[in-house]
Every structure is written in structure tokens, then in C-alpha cells.
Amino acid sequence: MSGKRKKKINADRLTPRQENFAYLVGYEKYTYSSAYRKAYSSDKMKEQSIWTNASSTAKIAKVSNRIDYFREQRLKEERRKFKWTISEAESELRTVLEKNKQDLIRAEENGESAKHATNDAIIRAVDALNAMSKRIEDDENELALRKAKADAETAEIKNRLLKEKIGDEGEKIIFDINL
Missing domain, CATH: 1.10.10 (Arc Repressor Mutant, subunit A)
Incomplete structure (x- = not known):
């Protein structure tokens, strides 16, 4: 060497x-x-x-x-x-929500007032599920935006390459470009 x-x-x-x-x-x-x-x-x-x-x-x-x-x-x-998935988190939150909703119904049926902790647990579970849903939606929107930008860049590159390939005559020809 x-x-x-x-x-x-x-x-x-x-x-x-x-x-x-x-x-x-x-x-x-x-x-x-x-x-x-x-x-x-x-x-x-x-x-x-x-x-x-x-x-x-x-x-x-x-x-x-x-x-x-x-x-x-x-x-x-x-x-x-860390093997906690969104599906597992959603499942656990739904379990908490259902359990506390049942506690709330049971208290109403017995003529009792609901425990503050029960109401808090329901509100927190709903808030957490909403936050998860919003985050997933935001991620999906970001991915869609990135894809749209990439598609637009690809179209621009294809257009530039076609113009370079056909030269000045390209102004007279209309192309149907499928993305």
C-alpha cells in the first residue's frame, strides 16, 4: 500500500x-x-x-x-x-376510562355523588386520548405535506429535464406529466 x-x-x-x-x-x-x-x-x-x-x-x-x-x-x-406502543397506551386509557365510567354510573344508581378521583381519571383519560389523536393527526399531516413537497420537487425536476431534452421547441409542445 x-x-x-x-x-x-x-x-x-x-x-x-x-x-x-x-x-x-x-x-x-x-x-x-x-x-x-x-x-x-x-x-x-x-x-x-x-x-x-x-x-x-x-x-x-x-x-x-x-x-x-x-x-x-x-x-x-x-x-x-421501551416497548410501549400507541395501541397499548390507547388500550390502557380506554380501560381506565371505562372503569371510571362504570364507577360513575354505579354511584348515580346508588344515589351517591361521584368521587372526585373518578371524575379526574375520566377527564385525564379523555385528555390523553385526545392528545394522542392530535399527535397522530399532526404526524399524518406532516407526512402528507412532506410527500406533497417531494412530489412537487419531482415534477419540477421532470419538467426541467424535459425542457433540457427538447430545447426551445418544448415551448410549443404540451406534455401530460403523471406523478
Whole structure:
């Protein structure tokens, strides 16, 4: 292997300190300055120098990419640990709602006043279900908007490519473009 090739490969790699810094920031959620203190010898450095060096280190493209990689890995692990789904949450909320509605009906049938906790539980369950529904609706709307924007961009690109392909004569021809 030539010397230039070896330098290119090593230029793409992080130093052990950069790797440690990226891991501490991306996976362990350290601040830049805390990660810098832990990854580098900074005992004799002023705070301002630590902040500056930490920020500069985080801005290095390969370090920044590695931070993103570690963040993604942390999120994947958190998702694996957390197996609560929207369906499960909805089911539990509906159970709470039904149980407390039955308690409310039973109290009315017995001529008693409903417990404050029962009313609170019903209101909170309904609020939580509404919030879940709104969030799902917002996510669906955002996805639809992103799809529409992507479709519009695709149409613009197709139009530009057609114009480039047919040149000036394209102004005289009408195309029916199906997206």
C-alpha cells in the first residue's frame, strides 16, 4: 500500500480522543465541554479554552458524523428497551376510562355523588386520548405535506429535464406529466 493511500485512510479515522469525545457527547449525552474535559488533558486549561476547543472538536466533520452515529445508536437501544406502543397506551386509557365510567354510573344508581378521583381519571383519560389523536393527526399531516413537497420537487425536476431534452421547441409542445 502506498504512503498516500495509507494517509487517506488514516485521515478518515478519528483519533482515540476524538472517538471518546464523540461517544461521550453522542451516546452518554455529555455537554461538549464536559466531554472535552473527560477525553482530553484539560486540567491546566482555562474554561474559555475548553469551551472553544470543545466546540471546534465537535465541528470537525468526521467527529460530528460520529456524534450523530452514537446518538442514533443510543436511540435504537432506548427504543429496544421501551416497548410501549400507541395501541397499548390507547388500550390502557380506554380501560381506565371505562372503569371510571362504570364507577360513575354505579354511584348515580346508588344515589351517591361521584368521587372526585373518578371524575379526574375520566377527564385525564379523555385528555390523553385526545392528545394522542392530535399527535397522530399532526404526524399524518406532516407526512402528507412532506410527500406533497417531494412530489412537487419531482415534477419540477421532470419538467426541467424535459425542457433540457427538447430545447426551445418544448415551448410549443404540451406534455401530460403523471406523478
